Amino acid sequence: xxxxxxxxxxxxxxxxxxxxxxxxxxxxxxxxxxxxxxxxxxxxxxxxxxxxxxxxxxxxxxxxxxxxxxxxxxxxxxxxxxxxxxxxxxxxxxxxxx
Numbered sequence: 001x002x003x004x005x006x007x008x009x010x011x012x013x014x015x016x017x018x019x020x021x022x023x024x025x026x027x028x029x030x031x032x033x034x035x036x037x038x039x040x041x042x043x044x045x046x047x048x049x050x051x052x053x054x055x056x057x058x059x060x061x062x063x064x065x066x067x068x069x070x071x072x073x074x075x076x077x078x079x080x081x082x083x084x085x086x087x088x089x090x091x092x093x094x095x096x097x098x
Contacts, residue, residue, distance in 0.1 A: 004046065005095035008039035018042065043098055 016027045017040035058064070 004098050006039070006041075006044035007097035008043055009037065010041060010044075011038045014038055014041050046098060 011034070013027075013030050013034050016030060017035070017038075019025075020027055021040055021042055
């Protein structure tokens with residue numbers, strides 16, 4: 001289950017390049033090498049094949065929201081974790097690519 005994954009490489013200039021595409025204003029401080037090596041994030045959104053209907057929500061969405069609001073009001077606030085933690089591992093397998 002899940003959505004699509006973009007298969008291009010992106011870096012910190014990808015957001016600027018996305019804004020270039022969106023606004024038509026060229027950012028002069030991005031090298032030709034970066035433009036040729038990294039994507040502009042448009043492939044991550046699938047503009048060429050938009051979803052034509054809203055996502056499905058479970059029948060108990062309203063009840064889940066009420067439960068979450070109750071928990072925020074009544075349960076103790078989370079605490080910052082202590083030391084000795086490990087970062088999570090990457091899930092095995094792959095995703096469909098655009």
